[in-house]
Amino acid sequence: MIQFSLRCDRDHRFDSWFQSASAFDTLKAQGMVTCAICGSDSVEKAVMAPRVTTGRKKATPDTPRPLSEPASPAEQALRELRKKIEAESDYVGKDFVREARRIHDGEAEARQIHGEARLEDARQLLEDGVPVMPLPFATNRKAN
Numbered sequence: 001m002i003q004f005s006l007r008c009d010r011d012h013r014f015d016s017w018f019q020s021a022s023a024f025d026t027l028k029a030q031g032m033v034t035c036a037i038c039g040s041d042s043v044e045k046a047v048m049a050p051r052v053t054t055g056r057k058k059a060t061p062d063t064p065r066p067l068s069e070p071a072s073p074a075e076q077a078l079r080e081l082r083k084k085i086e087a088e089s090d091y092v093g094k095d096f097v098r099e100a101r102r103i104h105d106g107e108a109e110a111r112q113i114h115g116e117a118r119l120e121d122a123r124q125l126l127e128d129g130v131p132v133m134p135l136p137f138a139t140n141r142k143a144n
Contacts, residue, residue, distance in 0.1 A: 008035035009042035012075075037075055039138025082137050089114045097121045104130040 004024060007013050014036040018024040024045075027033050034041045089112035092099045096115030102108035114135060117125075125132045 005046040006033070006035075006043050007046040008038060008040040008044075010035070010038055010040055012037040012040075013046060034138055037078070038136065041138075078136060082135075085114055085135065088112055091115060097125060100125055100130050100132055101128075104128075 001017050001019060002021060002024075003015055003017050005013065005015050012035050016033070016036070018027070024033065028043065031041050033043045035043055092113045092115040094116050096113065096117045099108060099113055099115070103110055103113070117132075122132055122134065
């Protein structure tokens, strides 16, 4: 296993573990490496110092914080927004465009939804009067 320091195109910095350097390259090429903060898939390796261990653990002020902790108030606000959206809306995945049209046309029950759409499809929804907006984070794809 190898740990890389990563940076997205919005200058968010985070660490992540990979099976190997080639595993990172393979996952990145498939678009499966995304920013832990904003979800951007434009992620690069950041400059990092090698970590050498002496076998003794000691806490230091520069010990990296876990990925689950936001680094700034803005990241905390984004995290809270994400929780709220995911709690108060239905995830419809790649059916977002179809389901948004059905709701708008009265063919499905009115409710809040979120999911995935190509940029062209989202633009077409807006041009057709369907109120949609992009989320400031990538959605969690549901497994199973």
